[in-house]
Amino acid sequence: MKDSEARKAEDVLKQYDRESDTMEYTGVMAKVVAAIAIAFSVFQLYTATFGVLDAQLQRGVHLGFGMALVFLLYPSRKSWSRHKIHPLDLVLAVLGAAAPAYIILEYQHLVLRAGLVSDTDLAVGLIGILLVIEATRRVVGLPMVCVVLAFLFYAFAGPYMPGVLAHRGLTVSQLVSHLYFTTEGIFGIPLGVSSTFIFLFILFGAYLESTGLGKFFIDLANAIAGWASGGPAKVAVLSSGLMGTVSGSSVANVVGTGSLTIPMMKKLGYHKDFAGAVEAAASTGGQLMPPVMGAAAFLMAEFVGVPYIDVVKAAVVPALLYFAGVWLGVHFEAKRKDLKGIPRSQLPKIGRLLRERGHLALPLVIIVYLLVSGYTPMRAALVAIVLAIVCSALRKSTRMKPIEIVRGLENGARNVLGVLVACAAAGIIIGVVTKTGVGLKLASGLLDLSGGLLLPTMFFTMITAIVLGMGVPTTANYVITSTIAAPALVQMGVPVLAAHMFVFYFGIIADVTPPVALAAYAGSGISGGNPLKTGINASKLAIAAFIIPYMFVLSPVILMIEGSALDLLLSTITALIGMVALSSSLIGFLADHCRLPERLLLAVGGLLMIKPGLLTDAVGIILFGLVLFLQLRRRRAAQDAA
Incomplete structure (x- = not known):
């Protein structure tokens, strides 16, 4: 029975959490994937202990490991075998590691060129961006891909956009350079934090x-x-x-x-x-x-x-x-x-x-x-x-x-991997935002x-x-x-x-x-x-x-941004009482089963207490106290009658 429940839970996890729906290798392939994953963790622990590399180098190695693992662990199609890697996925895994590796190997030259993109740079950057989008589709899902594609479309369609959304538009070279060879796109803050x-x-x-x-x-x-x-x-x-x-x-x-x-x-x-x-x-x-x-x-x-x-x-x-x-x-x-x-x-x-x-x-x-x-x-x-x-x-x-x-x-x-890919895709969005001001x-x-x-x-x-x-x-x-x-x-x-x-x-x-x-x-x-x-x-x-x-x-006092400890305490207490009132209103029970007028009074009182202010708190507490008094009296009368 426990085994069947565990299998059901695992099936549910794979159905609704894309990050859990991975390949199930055995033999040599399982050892290869494990070796890459372990090397990834060792690299992260090493840099955390002895100091991180320059931003693009640290993020490039991080992305390279991640992309290789994504294409090895997440198949292109759900219908493909989960025990044997497809040749296409193997090719994409190699490319996924190679595209960030290009930045690492050519780092000095890229710094010296200072934003000037060669044809090779352009080709590698374009491949890298497309691979990030494909990895996002596999691990994160289509909603995120749609958002990324919408921003990329906006980057090119600026001159044709109406009103305040209009901008000069970007060329492919400008966009690839910004998104892949600076720290304001894919290799931006999100991937840096990841x-x-x-x-x-x-x-x-x-x-x-x-x-x-x-x-x-x-x-x-x-x-x-x-x-x-x-x-x-x-x-x-x-x-x-x-x-x-x-x-x-x-x-x-x-x-x-x-x-x-x-x-x-x-x-x-x-x-x-x-x-x-x-x-x-x-x-x-x-x-x-x-x-x-x-x-x-x-x-x-x-x-x-x-x-x-x-x-x-x-x-x-x-x-x-x-x-x-x-x-x-x-x-x-x-x-x-x-x-x-x-x-x-x-x-x-x-x-x-x-x-x-x-x-x-x-x-x-x-x-x-x-x-x-x-x-x-x-x-x-x-x-x-x-x-x-x-x-x-x-x-x-x-x-x-x-x-x-x-x-x-x-x-x-x-x-x-899910966080890594999401951060890389989010970098594309941030890159378009910073370049267009949208x-x-x-x-x-x-x-x-x-x-x-x-x-x-x-x-x-x-x-x-x-x-x-x-x-x-x-x-x-x-x-x-x-x-x-x-x-x-x-x-x-x-x-x-x-x-x-x-x-x-x-x-x-x-x-x-x-x-x-x-x-x-x-x-x-x-x-x-x-x-x-x-x-x-x-x-x-x-x-x-x-x-x-x-x-x-x-009332930012709840976030401990401003105000005294007393202000925080009072705001928290009134908010908690407001939560009691709102929850009882939605469920239909406080000290006794709530009648419709009581549920309405509790809802209003709860909202008033959650809104900061002495007057609103006082009115909210009075409404809450009134309903509580009526219910306690009704329950006591029912007990006496019984």
């Missing part, structure tokens, strides 16, 4: 996974919350939040924890559409949880120009508010249906868990401490990788064998559409970010939305970090927003529910993510 911080954190995550940390998180969540009302659903929320601290994919998070928690929820009495939605909403929230944030935290620090730890601090309170909202939705649904928890006798004991496997979480605690202490993300990740191996050896039951340490190097290289033009268009008013601008930016984020992985999602949508908010006077966090949130929440809700589809694949209904339920549970961004734009 070739340094992101790779090390993903390798760190691969080793944590090898130690069994994921199973420890699920068992710990069971011990903490499994006994409560609707226990398995709360376990899903808690374990997904913990997994999100190191996970880089909503869908992978859904499958990893959902294969255990969703059957438990269904067995307890949750409807299959709701069970899948709980896991989808919680796992999507994992991308909002520091310190990794789906690898977007590092990009945000580079784009905004602030220390990485400032991004982590800014993300803490909004992430906790989000998970509080999902937890409350689950709790009220359990109360509404009178769902009990799991008997304590069937749950693991916290003390025993911490004694036997608590040491596995030490590297995660230490990496946060190192980051707060002023260590660079690269140095902190490097130390944490070593600690993950050392800490696993503290007990025989968790100790990694030498072959498992080597496999960790291979898995880390495999796991980074970013500011789109921002001006959004401002014109909203009449120069902040709330309409935020609304249109939200819609833009959700649409652009549909079907696109976290890293690429953030790069696209921050390039196209964030400048509009910045022009309105919104702090830069708040503007970037705003578009990041709505880009991520696209994973549970119908019709393209990949996390919800994965959840329904495991639960056997209806994908659309699962997506709708997930959107209701994730309602906090639709509101919190408005809150921290209107």
Whole structure:
């Protein structure tokens, strides 16, 4: 039975997470791929230890390894054999490695030519760009490819575009030179971050996974919350939040924890559409949880120009508010249906868990401490990788064998491919934006559409970010939305970090927003529910993510950007009470089953409390208190009558 459930989870992962749908080699080919992946990880560890190379050299080696692995691991067509490489893929793998290698070999000459592109340069650059687009199609998917192609079309069609979108247009030579032979295109900031911080954190995550940390998180969540009302659903929320601290994919998070928690929820009495939605909403929230944030935290620090730890601090309170909202939705649904928890006798004991496997979480605690202490993300990740191996050896039951340490190097290289390709493709978009100035033009268009008013601008930016984020992985999602949508908010006077966090949130929440809700589809694949209904339920549970961004734009104190500790505390408390009111309104239960007028009052009160301001908070608390008083009195009367 467990084997069949594991196979089902694996099938769901491959169906909805393109990064997991790879070739399954045996024999010599498996060893070749493993050797390339291990060499990739060794190169990254070496440069992290002894110093990174010049920007284009570091990023060129990084891209060369990645492209070779992509074409070896992801077939051109799904119908092709998964056990034998096709000659076309072998040729593309060689070209994928050779195109970046040209930059490494000709680096001095390219520097001396200072932007002058020869015919050979042009041919190599064109091949490199086309290979990046093809790799994007295989690993990331068509939505990202369509966005890239739209920007490339715009680069050439500038003279024929209407109004403010018009520009002089670019020649093939100009575009290839900019995108492939400068650090403002494919080899730009996104790939630079991928070739340094992101790779090390993903390798760190691969080793944590090898130690069994994921199973420890699920068992710990069971011990903490499994006994409560609707226990398995709360376990899903808690374990997904913990997994999100190191996970880089909503869908992978859904499958990893959902294969255990969703059957438990269904067995307890949750409807299959709701069970899948709980896991989808919680796992999507994992991308909002520091310190990794789906690898977007590092990009945000580079784009905004602030220390990485400032991004982590800014993300803490909004992430906790989000998970509080999902937890409350689950709790009220359990109360509404009178769902009990799991008997304590069937749950693991916290003390025993911490004694036997608590040491596995030490590297995660230490990496946060190192980051707060002023260590660079690269140095902190490097130390944490070593600690993950050392800490696993503290007990025989968790100790990694030498072959498992080597496999960790291979898995880390495999796991980074999706982010690597997405960063390279995002570099094409950024390159076109910087060369044509379309970013500011789109921002001006959004401002014109909203009449120069902040709330309409935020609304249109939200819609833009959700649409652009549909079907696109976290890293690429953030790069696209921050390039196209964030400048509009910045022009309105919104702090830069708040503007970037705003578009990041709505880009991520696209994973549970119908019709393209990949996390919800994965959840329904495991639960056997209806994908659309699962997506709708997930959107209701994730309602906090639709509101919190408005809150921290209107009151940046939530991001710890401004204001005192007292301001932060008061804003957080009123926001939490607002989450209680909103969740109970959507589910239809607070202290008792909600009547329609009560649900309306709770919704209004919740929104008022989330909006910063003394008057709105006071009115919101009064409305919430009124409904709570009426329900408590009604419930007491029913108990007396019984």
